[in-house]
Structure formats: C-alpha cells, structure tokens
Amino acid sequence: MRQSLTSEQLRAWSGALAADPAARLAMNAVARTSVEEVAVDRARLLAVQPSMSNRLDDWDAADQKRSGRCWLFAALNLLRADARKHLGVKNFEFSQNHAMYWDKIERANYFLEDMIELAGSEPDDRVTAFLLSNVLDDGGQWNMEVAIFEKHGVVPKTLMPETESSSNTSRMNASLRTLLRKGARLIREAIADGSALDDTDELKRSILADAHRILTIHLGVPPERFEWRWNDDDGAFHDGGHFTPREFLAKYTDVSLADYVCLVDDPRSEHPKNHALTVAHLGNVVGGEPVLYLNTDTATMKRLAAEAIVEEEPVWFGCDVDPHMEDKQGIWSADLIDYSAVYGVDLATTKEERVRYGDSAMTHAMLFTGVDLVAGAPRRWRVENSWGTEKFDKGFCTMDDSWFDEYVFEVVVRKDRLPEELRAALSAAPIVLDPWDPMGALA
Structure with a gap:
C-alpha cells in the first residue's frame, strides 16, 4: 500500500533543517550564488594546471553553436588536424553543415527502413515506440560518421x-x-492494407523526397x-583542381577511417571486457558498417590514447x-565539485551504478x-571542445586523469595499436544490446 507524506513528517524535517547551522549556511550561500560555485573545491581547481608534456593544438577551436553535432565536429577536427598539414592552413575547417546534411537524409532512410521492418508491430511496441521517440536526433557515434565520410x-x-538552421537545428528537426512520423504511419498503413513491395518503396521514396x-x-x-x-598561411597560392567530396577527402588527408575502432568502458558486469558490443537499430547509412564497440578497461583506453597523442x-x-566540470576555465576532475558537502547528503555513486x-x-x-x-x-x-573560442582556454579544456x-x-x-586480446574481439560475434541500452546513447 502506498503511503502519502504527512504534515508531521514535513514539520519534523523543517525543524531539523532549521536547527542545523551547516544547512542554514548552505541555504544562505546558494540563495546568492550558483550551487556549482559554492560546491567547487578551489584547491582541487588550482591543482589541475593546463600545462602538457605533449600538446598538438595550435589552431582555433570550432563552434557547433546550438546544435548536437559534437560527434561530427570532433571527427572533422581529427581530419582537419591532418588536412591542415597538407594545405598549410592552420585554421582550415571542413564543412560540418555538409556532414550533417548527409547524416540527416541517410538517417531518414534508415528510420523508414526500420519502420518497414517493424510494420507488423504495434506503435506502442517497445522497440517501435523507442524508435518513434528518437527520430533524427543530432547526435551520433563513430561508425556512423565513418559511414557518412566514406559514402x-x-x-x-x-x-x-x-546556415541559421545548421547552427540552430531545433526547428528543422521538428x-x-x-x-517522418507521418511517413511511418503511412507506410505501416499501406503494408497493413496489403500494398505490394514496389508500392511501399515508392511511398518511401516520396517521403524521402520531401525530407x-x-x-x-x-x-x-x-x-x-x-x-x-x-x-x-604564408600567402602562397595553390590551384588544387577539381574534386568530388570523396576525392577531396582522399587527397588532403592521410587518415584511413576503416583503420579505426571505438573502445568503450561498459562498467556493467554482465558485459565482459575484451568483447565486442553493438546496439540494435543504431545507425544511419543502410549498408554501412554497424556500430561496433570493443569493451575494455579505462587503463587500456588511456594507454592507447596517450600513445596516439605522443605520435602526434x-x-x-x-x-x-x-x-x-568548472565551466569558466573548462576544468574537469572527479572530485572537483562537492555537492554532498553543500547539502549534507551522500550523493556518491559508482560508474556502474550511474x-x-x-x-x-x-x-x-x-x-x-x-x-x-x-x-x-x-x-x-x-581537450578541444566544439563550443567556440569564447569559453574556457580559447575553446580548450583541461581534464584531470x-x-x-569516471566519465569517459x-x-x-587505430586497430594496429590494439593488444592481442582486443584484436581477437574484432572478429568475434558482438553482444547485441537493446536500442534503449545506455551504450546506445548518442554523443
């Protein structure tokens, strides 16, 4: 039987709070100052200095503005770090708008193919309902951007x-x-009415034409x-010639996208380390490589990431x-902000619990x-963020190890950096996670 809050309980809690000097002090402080400022550990903040033994960036940080394109910005920033060497242009950027355009149209097709595949389910079936509630988000994962760049x-x-809409995607996405939700309904109704496959494909094409x-x-x-x-940057003129977008990628970067793999730290015990994971219905390009993660520990992730940076x-x-995160200087540390001390409430959790x-x-x-x-x-x-040059250290942040x-x-x-046990996992059948699994979250 459910129990309601009683006035006696509420009066007791209020009395205890009023009698607690630490609670009164915290309440007075938070009334005038943001709780993040009150809770920050200043000694810890000062201990995370920005100096680096190995630093690659001498370019300006990019700006995703009011969009969720961080995954595309991060990948294009990786590619431009290579392209600028070929071009001799420090602050060269690839078009993030171009990448998003193709992701959106490909993802629309991917979604409608899912709706055709799931046409026999009810709209409130958990898989179908999840896909309908997560249509054409801005975020994505590594294999999804590889599929876009390769195609x-x-x-x-x-x-x-x-454009205004690439920098502020909410109205376009709506x-x-x-x-696409209307299209899903029309496709499902057509299939239920016995439409031929050719008619269903033609209906899908008309919806995609509108998209x-x-x-x-x-x-x-x-x-x-x-x-x-x-x-x-020295003023010298170059005539590169004419290119298709794919030819341009091949000409001005040496990065072979197929040579890379995404390592994840899934802290849940039922998902073993040194094993591949994938997520059902997560993707954008039909026929592209599926999203693939190799589950490993953070020590391995750190070692391989550091080796790559040392090799520039x-x-x-x-x-x-x-x-x-202290969002003025752009400092991250696992013990930087102590909300538990402000509230007098234990908020500690493990990564797996979270x-x-x-x-x-x-x-x-x-x-x-x-x-x-x-x-x-x-x-x-x-860290190069994609929130422009006005924040942090001209757009760059410092992360304590x-x-x-806790949060990476x-x-x-690159696959050739992997230890043997992870290389073996590349050829093994992955564990397939549900579409709503936390590992399916879009960066």
Missing part, C-alpha cells in the same frame, strides 16, 4: 558554410520528425564537384560531459589534443 566525402567549409526538400531549404545544396584553390595524432572520445540507473551516459564527443605524462603515465589531458576513469566512456584508436 559522401567532405568539402571545405567555405563551399558549404553554416519539421523532419513530423514528416530532402526540407533539408535543402534549411542547409543548402551540397556540392557534387567543385574547384579548390587557396592561399596558405589527436584522439576522438565520448564522455558524460557535465559532471564535475550507468545502470540512468544517471550517466556518453552524451558528448570531443577531441584529445594533448596529454601530460609523468613517468609515462597520464595525469591530465587537453581521475575524471577519465569511449575513445577511437
């Missing part, structure tokens, strides 16, 4: 620059979601072939970005551009 290539930002129209109105027309001429290669990673009970997931992707090594072990990391253990969930490394 559609990349272009310089000057050839498909930002229109696309309405269209293409909306996307192009918001984001512009992606170039199919273009001329590329530029001046490098930035590292894409995904994390739960908000906890224990994942299992919905309190933590990989919500944001960024790029490691530096590491501070002491006797070969990392003590802090430098303790934060990595994935790093992308």
Whole structure:
C-alpha cells in the first residue's frame, strides 16, 4: 500500500533543517550564488594546471553553436588536424553543415527502413515506440560518421558554410520528425492494407523526397564537384583542381577511417571486457558498417590514447560531459565539485551504478589534443571542445586523469595499436544490446 507524506513528517524535517547551522549556511550561500560555485573545491581547481608534456593544438577551436553535432565536429577536427598539414592552413575547417546534411537524409532512410521492418508491430511496441521517440536526433557515434565520410566525402567549409538552421537545428528537426512520423504511419498503413513491395518503396521514396526538400531549404545544396584553390598561411597560392567530396577527402588527408575502432568502458558486469558490443537499430547509412564497440578497461583506453597523442595524432572520445566540470576555465576532475558537502547528503555513486540507473551516459564527443605524462603515465589531458573560442582556454579544456576513469566512456584508436586480446574481439560475434541500452546513447 502506498503511503502519502504527512504534515508531521514535513514539520519534523523543517525543524531539523532549521536547527542545523551547516544547512542554514548552505541555504544562505546558494540563495546568492550558483550551487556549482559554492560546491567547487578551489584547491582541487588550482591543482589541475593546463600545462602538457605533449600538446598538438595550435589552431582555433570550432563552434557547433546550438546544435548536437559534437560527434561530427570532433571527427572533422581529427581530419582537419591532418588536412591542415597538407594545405598549410592552420585554421582550415571542413564543412560540418555538409556532414550533417548527409547524416540527416541517410538517417531518414534508415528510420523508414526500420519502420518497414517493424510494420507488423504495434506503435506502442517497445522497440517501435523507442524508435518513434528518437527520430533524427543530432547526435551520433563513430561508425556512423565513418559511414557518412566514406559514402559522401567532405568539402571545405567555405563551399558549404553554416546556415541559421545548421547552427540552430531545433526547428528543422521538428519539421523532419513530423514528416517522418507521418511517413511511418503511412507506410505501416499501406503494408497493413496489403500494398505490394514496389508500392511501399515508392511511398518511401516520396517521403524521402520531401525530407530532402526540407533539408535543402534549411542547409543548402551540397556540392557534387567543385574547384579548390587557396592561399596558405604564408600567402602562397595553390590551384588544387577539381574534386568530388570523396576525392577531396582522399587527397588532403592521410587518415584511413576503416583503420579505426571505438573502445568503450561498459562498467556493467554482465558485459565482459575484451568483447565486442553493438546496439540494435543504431545507425544511419543502410549498408554501412554497424556500430561496433570493443569493451575494455579505462587503463587500456588511456594507454592507447596517450600513445596516439605522443605520435602526434589527436584522439576522438565520448564522455558524460557535465559532471564535475568548472565551466569558466573548462576544468574537469572527479572530485572537483562537492555537492554532498553543500547539502549534507551522500550523493556518491559508482560508474556502474550511474550507468545502470540512468544517471550517466556518453552524451558528448570531443577531441584529445594533448596529454601530460609523468613517468609515462597520464595525469591530465587537453581537450578541444566544439563550443567556440569564447569559453574556457580559447575553446580548450583541461581534464584531470581521475575524471577519465569516471566519465569517459569511449575513445577511437587505430586497430594496429590494439593488444592481442582486443584484436581477437574484432572478429568475434558482438553482444547485441537493446536500442534503449545506455551504450546506445548518442554523443
């Protein structure tokens, strides 16, 4: 039998609070100052210094603005770190708008194919309902961007620059979601009425044509072939010639996307380490490589990420970005903000507990551009965020190594760096997680 709150309980709690000097002090402080400022450990904040033994970045941080494209920004930042060497342009950027355009149209097709596959289920079936409630989000995962780049290539930002809608995606996404949910209903009704496969495919194509129209109105027309001429940072002129987006990617980067794999730390005991994981219905390009994770420990992730940085290669990673972050200087440390001390309430949890009970997931992707090594072990990391140059250290943040253990969930490394046990996992059948599993969260 459920029990309601009683006035006696509420009066007792209020009396105890009024009699507690620490609670009164905290209440007075939080009334005038943000709780993050009250709770920050100043000594810990000052201890996380920005110096790095190995630092790669000498470019300006990019800005995703009011969009959830961090995963695409992080990957394009990885590619541009290589391209700028070929071009002699320090602050060269690839078009993030171009990458999002192709992700959206491909993801629309992926969603409608899911709806055809699941047409026999009820709309409130858990899988179908989950997919309907998560239509065309901005976020994604590593294999999804690889699928986009391999199929559609990349272009310089000057050839498909930002639009109002690429920088602020909410209204565009809302229109696309309405269209695709309507399309899901029409497709399911047509199949239920016995439509032939050809008719269903034609209906799907008409819905995608409408999605293409909306996307192009918001984001512009992606170039199919273009001329590329530029001046490098020394003022020298270069005439590169004409390229398709795929040819441009191959010409101006040496990064072989197929050579990379995503390592994750899934802390739940039922998912063994040194084993592959995937997530049902998570993807964007039909026919592209599925999302694949190799589950390992953070010590392995750190070692491989640090090795890459020492060899002058930035590292894409995904994390739960908000906890224990001082957002003026951009400092992360696992013990930086002590809410328990402010409230007098024990809020301590483990990484596994947070994942299992919905309190933590990989919500944001960024790029490691530096590491501070002491006797070969990392003590802090430098991070390129994609929130512009006005925040933090001109857009770059400093992560204490303790934060990595608690809130970093994935790093992308080259397969040839993997230890033998993880290489073996590449060829094994992955554990298939449910679509709503925390490891399916979109960075």
